[in-house]
Amino acid sequence: MLKRKMSRRRFLATTAASTTLAMPFVRRAYAAGKLSIGFWDHWVPGANNASKELCEQWGAKEKVEVSIDYITSQGNKNLLTIAAEAQARSGHDIFAFPTWQPADHANRLEPVDDIMAELIKLNGPVNKTVEYLARANGKWLAVPACVGSQIKGPCSRIDLMKKHAGIDVVAMYPAGSPPKADAWTLDAMLKAAEACHKAGFPFGIGLGVTEDNVDTAGAIFQSFGADLVDAKGNVSVKTDAVRQALEYYKKLAQWLPPDAPAWDNASNNKYLIAGKGALIMNPPSAWAVAKRDAPQVAEQLWTHGMPSGPKGRYAPFLPYFWGIWNFGKNKSAAKSLLVHLSQPAAIEKMVNASFGYDLPAFEKLTTLKVWEEEGPPKGTLYHYPNPHNHQILSVAAAPAPPKIAVQIYTQGIQTKMVVRFMQGEALEKTLAWAESEVEGFMRT
Amino acid sequence: MVDAVLKAPAVAGSAPRRSALRRTLQRKSTIAFLMTLPLILLVVLLVLYPAFYAVHLATLNKSMERFVGFGNFQFLFKRETFWMVVQQSCIFAITAVIFKALIGFIVAHFVHNVPGNKQRRWRGMLLVPWVIPPAMSCLAWLWLFDPSYSAFNWVLEKLSVGPVPWTGDAYWARFSVILVNVWIGAPFFMIMYLAALKSVPEQLYEAAAIDGANWWQRMWYVTIPMMRNIMAITALFSLIVTFANFDIVRILTAGGPLDRTHVFATWAFWIGIQGNDIPLGAAVSLFMVPILTVAAIFILRDIHRRASEMS
Numbered sequence A: 001m002l003k004r005k006m007s008r009r010r011f012l013a014t015t016a017a018s019t020t021l022a023m024p025f026v027r028r029a030y031a032a033g034k035l036s037i038g039f040w041d042h043w044v045p046g047a048n049n050a051s052k053e054l055c056e057q058w059g060a061k062e063k064v065e066v067s068i069d070y071i072t073s074q075g076n077k078n079l080l081t082i083a084a085e086a087q088a089r090s091g092h093d094i095f096a097f098p099t100w101q102p103a104d105h106a107n108r109l110e111p112v113d114d115i116m117a118e119l120i121k122l123n124g125p126v127n128k129t130v131e132y133l134a135r136a137n138g139k140w141l142a143v144p145a146c147v148g149s150q151i152k153g154p155c156s157r158i159d160l161m162k163k164h165a166g167i168d169v170v171a172m173y174p175a176g177s178p179p180k181a182d183a184w185t186l187d188a189m190l191k192a193a194e195a196c197h198k199a200g201f202p203f204g205i206g207l208g209v210t211e212d213n214v215d216t217a218g219a220i221f222q223s224f225g226a227d228l229v230d231a232k233g234n235v236s237v238k239t240d241a242v243r244q245a246l247e248y249y250k251k252l253a254q255w256l257p258p259d260a261p262a263w264d265n266a267s268n269n270k271y272l273i274a275g276k277g278a279l280i281m282n283p284p285s286a287w288a289v290a291k292r293d294a295p296q297v298a299e300q301l302w303t304h305g306m307p308s309g310p311k312g313r314y315a316p317f318l319p320y321f322w323g324i325w326n327f328g329k330n331k332s333a334a335k336s337l338l339v340h341l342s343q344p345a346a347i348e349k350m351v352n353a354s355f356g357y358d359l360p361a362f363e364k365l366t367t368l369k370v371w372e373e374e375g376p377p378k379g380t381l382y383h384y385p386n387p388h389n390h391q392i393l394s395v396a397a398a399p400a401p402p403k404i405a406v407q408i409y410t411q412g413i414q415t416k417m418v419v420r421f422m423q424g425e426a427l428e429k430t431l432a433w434a435e436s437e438v439e440g441f442m443r444t
Numbered sequence B: 001m002v003d004a005v006l007k008a009p010a011v012a013g014s015a016p017r018r019s020a021l022r023r024t025l026q027r028k029s030t031i032a033f034l035m036t037l038p039l040i041l042l043v044v045l046l047v048l049y050p051a052f053y054a055v056h057l058a059t060l061n062k063s064m065e066r067f068v069g070f071g072n073f074q075f076l077f078k079r080e081t082f083w084m085v086v087q088q089s090c091i092f093a094i095t096a097v098i099f100k101a102l103i104g105f106i107v108a109h110f111v112h113n114v115p116g117n118k119q120r121r122w123r124g125m126l127l128v129p130w131v132i133p134p135a136m137s138c139l140a141w142l143w144l145f146d147p148s149y150s151a152f153n154w155v156l157e158k159l160s161v162g163p164v165p166w167t168g169d170a171y172w173a174r175f176s177v178i179l180v181n182v183w184i185g186a187p188f189f190m191i192m193y194l195a196a197l198k199s200v201p202e203q204l205y206e207a208a209a210i211d212g213a214n215w216w217q218r219m220w221y222v223t224i225p226m227m228r229n230i231m232a233i234t235a236l237f238s239l240i241v242t243f244a245n246f247d248i249v250r251i252l253t254a255g256g257p258l259d260r261t262h263v264f265a266t267w268a269f270w271i272g273i274q275g276n277d278i279p280l281g282a283a284v285s286l287f288m289v290p291i292l293t294v295a296a297i298f299i300l301r302d303i304h305r306r307a308s309e310m311s
Helices: A008-022 A047-062 A074-088 A113-123 A128-134 A158-165 A186-198 A211-223 A240-253 A267-273 A285-293 A331-341 A344-353 A369-373 A402-410 A413-422 A427-440 B002-026 B028-058 B071-077 B080-113 B116-131 B134-145 B151-158 B170-198 B202-210 B215-243 B247-252 B264-274 B278-286 B288-310
Strands: A034-040 A065-071 A094-097 A142-151 A154-157 A279-281 A301-303 A314-324 A392-394
Touching: A034 A047, A034 A074, A034 A142, A034 A331, A047 A065, A047 A331, A047 A344, A065 A074, A074 A094, A074 B264, A094 A142, A094 A331, A113 A142, A113 A331, A113 A344, A128 A142, A128 A314, A128 A392, A142 A344, A154 A158, A158 A186, A186 A240, A186 A279, A211 A240, A211 A279, A211 A314, A211 A392, A211 A413, A240 A413, A240 A427, A267 A279, A267 A285, A285 A301, A314 A331, A331 A344, A344 A369, A402 A427, A413 A427, A427 B080, B002 B028, B028 B278, B071 B278, B080 B116, B080 B170, B080 B215, B080 B264, B080 B288, B116 B170, B134 B151, B134 B170, B134 B247, B170 B215, B170 B247, B202 B215, B215 B288, B247 B264, B264 B278, B278 B288
Parallel strands: A034 A065, A034 A094, A314 A392
Antiparallel strands: A094 A314, A142 A314, A154 A279, A154 A301
C-alpha cells in the first residue's frame, strides 16, 4: 500500500482549491476582466463618441471593464506610443495602427485570421490595399478600421472648374449614379491645371513629404505603372514608366503654387478653404471645415474620382487598422470587441459620426446613406467611397514589399524626385539619386 | 537586571559609531553628495540609461532581432543624405551660435549702459524670446513663414517686393530655421554676458582710461579678456543645445524641402519613429556625441589653460 505523507504546502493548496470549488460563482460587474484600447483621436469633433458608446455597450454586455485612450496623430504621438509599447512589450490590448504599422510590427501582433474570415463573410471582401498592408505570410495581422481610413481623391470647386477649365465635375460624377469620367484623364487634369492657374486659381497639390503630397504622387506614379520597387523587391527606378511619370509631374508642377515643395497636410486644406484653388487632393475634412468656416466655398465643393493614366485610374487609399498586441492580456476579449466594432450597424454609426469621413474597407459597406445625403451641395460625398469601383484603390510605393515601401513613403522619395527634376536637375541624375536611396531601404 | 547588563555594552558601542556617522554626515563632501544625489539619480535615469540603451539599439538590425555591431554606422557612411545632414547640423549649429554670441554681446553692452532703474525692465523684455516655450514661439514663426499666408510676405507685397519662399526654398529655409534659433537663443547669451560685464572691476577701466586707452582698446584689452571664460562656456553650452535642436526644425520645415534643413535630431526621428527603423535612428542620434565631445575638449582645455595662467 502506497502511503503518502501530506506536506504543509500540499495541505494549503488542497484546502485553497476545495474552498474555491465550494464557493458559489458570483458574476461581478467586470467578471471577464479588463481591456485597454488606444484609439486614434479623430479630427472630426464628436466622432470619438460613437466608438466610445459602442465599446461601452459591448463592455456592459460582456462584463469587461473597457478603458479607452484617444491618441492624436498630431506630432506623431500615436507613432511614438506604438514604438514605446512595442519596445516595452506592454501597453494597450488593442491599438489603432496607421497604414504601414501592422506590417512593421507583424511579429508583435496577434493574428486575426479567425475574426477576419467571419467579417469578410459578413461584410464582403476587403480591397487589395488592405490585404497588401495587413496580411503577411498568409496571416491577417489586423482588422481594417473604418475610423481614420480615407481616400484622398480630388475635391474640386464646381464653379471654378466649370468656368476656367470647362469641366462639369457634377456631371462627370453625378450623385447617385455611376461616374461618366472617361474623359477625366491625366492629360485632361493637366490642361485644367493650366487653365485654372492662368485664371488665378491653381490646383492645390503639394510637393512636400507629408502624407497628402506623397499619396497624390503615389497615385499618379501608379497611373503610369511607375513602381520604384516591384512586388518581388527588385529596384525598378530607371524605367520608362518612371521617366514618363516624372515628365508628366514636371509639366503639372509648373501650374501648381510656387511654394508647393513646402506644403504639409494642412496647406491644401487652408488653400481650398481660403478660396485660392480650384482643386485639392484630400478626404472630405477640408469640405467639413469649409462648411463651418466658409460655407460659400463648401457649397461649391465636389469630391470625386482621380483622373486615369496609361495604366489605370488609381486612387490613394490610407486605411487604419485595429490590431491586438501579442503581449496583450485579454486577447479573446479584444477579438470579441473588434468583431462588435466591425458589424455593419456599428460601422454605419461611426461613419455617420464622422459625417462620412471614415471609410469601411469592406465591399458591402461603401454605399451607406450618409455619403448620398451629406451636403451642401447634396451628394458631394457620394463618390468619395468609390461606390462604383471605378478606381483602383492603392497606396503610394505599393507593390513594393511593405517594409521597403514604408521607407519610400515616409521619406517622400517620389515627391522629392519631382521637386529635384522640377528644379532643374537632369532626369537621369534624379533617377540615380532615387535608386541609391531605394537601395538603402533594402536592409533588413 | 539581566536586560540592563546586556544593553549596557550595546549603548557603549553605538556611541562612537553614531559620532562617526555624524562626522561623516557633517563632512562637506558628504553633504554635497547627498544634496546632488536626486540630480544624479535623475541624470542616471533620464540621461545615462537612455544613452546606453541608444547604443544598444544602434547595434541591432532593422527588425531589432540581430546584433549587427557597427553595421548601421557603416550603412550611414555610404548615404549621401547622411553626409548632407552632418553638414547641415554643423552649418546650423555654428552659424546660430556665432550670431547668438554676436547679438548677445552687443545687446549686453547696450543693456549694461542703460541706467540702473530702467535696466531691469529692458532685461525682462529681452529675455522674453528665451522664456517662451520654443514649441509655442515656433508655431508663431510658422505662421509668419507660412507658405501661402506668410505675414512677412504680406508686408513685402505691400512694399512691392516679391514673396519670399521662407520654407519652400532650401537656402531660405535654412536661413529661417537659423533666424528662429538665434531669436530664441540670443537672450541667453545676453544675460550671461551681462553678468560677466558686471563682474569686470571698474578699476581696470579707470586704469585703462588713465593710460589713454580708447573705446576699442578698452574693449580689446580689458572687457574681452575678462569675459573670455564666460564666453567660452556659454558658446559650448549653446553649441551642445543647438546641435541637439529638434523643435525649431521639426515645427518650421520638418527637415524639408528636399531634406535640406534636417539636423541630427529631426532626421533621427524621421528615420526611427516615422520610418520605423529605430536602430538606424539611434545610430544617427549618436553621431552628435563624438562631434560635441571634440568641441567640448577643445573649449574646456582652453578655459582650463587660461584659468591656470591667471592663477
